[in-house]
Amino acid sequence: MTGPRLTAHGQGPRGLRRFTGPRPPRQETCELCxxxxxxxxxxxxxxxERRALVCACTACALLFDRPGAATGRFRAVPDRYLTDPDRPLDESAWELLQIPVGVAFFFRNAALDRLVALYPSPAGATESELDPETWQRVLGPGRLSALLRPDVEALLLRRQEDGRTDCHLVPIDICYELVGRMRLLWQGFDGGAEARAALREFFEQVERRAGAVPTEALRS
Structure with missing residues (x-):
């Protein structure tokens, strides 16, 4: 099964069926071997080249985890979760980003050499136009931004009820998992109780897995 495309045009990325619909009865297989x-x-x-997620077995994934493999056709999605509690985002961050919902994720597209901003919606992953100056002002100076790996990791943001904005560095695939879950569960204008509960559970898992920014990573 081909994975979701890492782009959006209102209808959500191609291949989101693995996250939004009933699971097919057949066995999942590595799309390389x-x-x-x-x-x-x-x-x-x-x-x-296609800006798509591809399923891989452990052996195939390890081939693309090696130093120097990040310049080829395939790039392995890392399994690291980071947070920077010493540098929270300013309360005005969300207003500056102009995201219409309370959750968004940002990744750097290497081919386009620019940041892509997406947020979940009933239609799938919706792209938000992001002025480069705004990105630099809100997220650019952050330590997580300096560690962000193009194409395979994202900065996942969530606005809390008290106005503060949480930011985590996460694997790109879990962002599309979140998009698919919201698309499946969304009801009414505000998403509904089931979607809100799933969103809360998702971020609780992210927070449990996220470690503080390591000092040695900042020096490398």
Whole structure:
């Protein structure tokens, strides 16, 4: 099964069926070698030419985890979750970003050499036009931004009820998992109780996995 495209044009990225609809009865397989993989335990690669997520077995994924492999056609999606509690975003951040909902994610597209801003909606992943100056003002100076790997990681933002904005560095595939879950559960104008509960559970998992920015990573 081809993974979701890492882009959006109002109808959501291609391939979101793996996150939004009933699971197909057939066994998931590695899209490189055909080896059967567990639904909840396989890796993803980003195919940069098509801007799509590709399922991979552990052995194939390891081939693209090696130093120097990040310049090829496929790039392995890392499994790191980071937060920077010492440098929270300013309360005015969300107003400056002009995102119409309370959740968004940002990743750097290497081919386009620009930041792409997306947010979940009933139609899928919707792209928001982001002025480069705004990006630099709000997110650019942050330590997480300096660590962000193009195409395979994202800055995941959520605005809290008290006005502050949480920011985590996460694998890009979980952002599309969130998009698919919201598209499946969304009801009415505000998403509904089930979608809100799923969103809360999702971010609780992210927060449990996220570690503080390591000092050695900032020096490398």
């Amino acid at each position: 055909g080896t059967p993989v567990r639904e909840d335990g396989h890796r993803h690669l980003v195919e940069t």
